Amino acid sequence: MEGEGINQNNMNPLGSESLVMYRRFIESIRSGIFMVNLSGVISYANIALANMIGHDTRAAVTGLNLFQEFFKSAEQKEAFLHEITNIGSKKIYEFKYRRPKDGLDMVLTMSGHYIRNEKGEAVGVEGVVYDVTDKAELEANLLNEKHKLELLLGLNEKVNSFKEMETLVNFVVDEISNILQAKRVSLMKFDDKKNELYIIGSVGIEDEYFKSVRVRLGDPIVGIVAEERKPLLIKNIEYESKFQRAKKLSYMGRSFIIVPILNDKKLIGAINVADKMPVHGREVSFDETDLKIVCAIGREVAVALENVELYKELNLLTVTDPLTHIYNYRKFSDSLEFEFKRLRRSKGTLCIMMMDVDKFKSYNDTYGHLEGDALLSGLGEILKSSLRETDVVCRYAGDEFCIVLPDSERSGAKKAAEKIKDTVESYPFKRKVTISLGVAQYEPGIEQKELIRRADKALYESKHKGRNQVFLYDPSMDVENGS
CATH class of the missing domain: 3.30.450.20 (PAS domain)
Incomplete structure (x- = not known):
């Protein structure tokens, strides 16, 4: 030295x-x-x-x-x-x-x-x-297990409070990823009509292909688990000869868990959890405790998914017109309120359209109320098929209908109204049926009631100036009618 x-x-x-x-x-x-x-x-x-x-x-x-x-x-x-x-x-x-x-x-x-x-x-x-790495890992694992239990209890309390599918699914996949320290998690729903599973929410899956993939019952690996209704724990797929070929067809990694989501014996979907985060630079696998946690979550999620679907159906009933099977006035009001809030936050356009059946009372008197109901139901189908998915089609009252057209300007809304008018006129009802329509466009500063009044004023002009036509609101209409 x-x-x-x-x-x-x-x-x-x-x-x-x-x-x-x-x-x-x-x-x-x-x-x-x-x-x-x-x-x-x-x-x-x-x-x-x-x-x-x-x-x-x-x-x-x-x-x-x-x-x-x-x-x-x-x-x-x-x-x-x-x-x-x-x-x-x-x-x-x-x-x-x-x-x-x-x-x-x-x-x-x-x-x-x-x-x-x-x-x-x-x-x-x-x-x-x-x-003392092993000792530190053991202590960390004990703390981690305690933390997992706390998170699991928290998840169980929250999972049944959601009323919308998207928020429920996002919460579940995020929590599973957090609890198990998993790189990738997905939640799949079962389509019993097509006999397929498809992803409705995920964490760590960036490839759009995997998000859109559909797996039939019996196909590796998720389809097999779903068909057998039995959870699966794979600690290392390299040692699982049953799934050697299948691993190339799946986003699953080295270690993963798949748990079918069951309500009683009914298949609802599946939870996929793949690849744990490394611990101190070492690859680790999922274990039996992790499997039990996912199974427990699966039971809670099964009930929560059913509740969300039930809530959706009940909510749909409250905003659906039973005769025409399109939305009712309540939905029209809610949609208009939503669009006004959107327009206050950011620039955009909005039009609404109001229409009613020309001489509907005469049609009812001639053919009876059952045929009158059939006419209104047919109009509902025409409106739905003639407009965009983003447009909100509602029955306003009686033979009056109203449509909310987000991101539409006067010219586009008028063109859509003309298409509806022509389709109705050529439709094979008991006799020739025509409709009158009025269109109004949102302007900054006006309220919802004012927009409705303007569309109604344009409809009034259409009916009183010959029927079977489309009018766009113009301020001169208020002067002409002394408003």
Whole structure:
């Protein structure tokens, strides 16, 4: 140790025979033993310490700086040495260490004390390094299991509070990913008419192909699990000969869980969970505890999905006209309110259309109320088939209908109205039927009632100026009618 100011004899205070026995002993233990000067340069290290920092021989680490290897900053080293000075021994110094050779993340603890010369001056440090990665992982796993249980209880409380499918599904896949530390999670729904499963929500699946894929019952791997109604845990697919061919056809990774979602024995869907996040740089697999957690979540999700569907059906009944099977006035009012809020937040366009049947009373008197109802029902079908999916078609009252047309301007709305008028006129009802229509466009500053009034005014003009035509609202209409 020439040039370092350390007397080698002081670094090795034992006699030669005792030193040989001592070194044989420390070479046989699994803990890392070291001697360094005050700068941290290694003068002695046993093979266990050499292995810890990624070397095969003791000679390979002699001369390396242990403090630079273990401490991320000079402040950490000084704090360590200061505590030795004040206390005399560093009982437990725990730190995380990433081995440069292979990037392995480890948790180590180190204890040490000063080596002093005959004058009592500190000339170096000797100590022991323990690899406590497994212990740290065990403690982390225990805390993780507790955390999983807490999250699972929280999920169970929340999952049945959702009323919309999208928010429920997004919550479930996010929570499963969080609880199990999974890279990819998807929730699939079962289409009993096509006998297929399809993804309705996912985390970690970026490829649009996988989001749109449909899996038939009996097809690998999800289809098999769904058909058999039995959950599946794969710790490493490389050792599963049954699914060797199938793994190329799936987004599933090395380790995964698939759980069918069942309500009683009825298949509702499936939960897919793939690939755990690495722990300390090591690949880990799902285990039986993870499987039990997903099964428990699956039971809760089964009920929640059914409740959401039921709520959707009940909600649809409250906004659907029972005769025409299109939306009712309540839906018209809600949609208009939604569009007005949207237009206040951002620029856009909106038109509404109002229409009624010309001489509907005469049709009813001639053919009876049943045929009158059939006429109104037929008009509902014509309106739905003639307009965009984003347009909201409603029965306003009696033989009056109203349509909300988001992102439409006057010219486009008038063109759509003309198409509807022509379709109705050529439709084979009991006799020729015509309709009158009025269209109004949203303008900044007006209220919902004013937009409805304008469309109604345009409809009035259409009826009183010959019927079977489309009128766009114009302010002159108010003057002409004394409004």
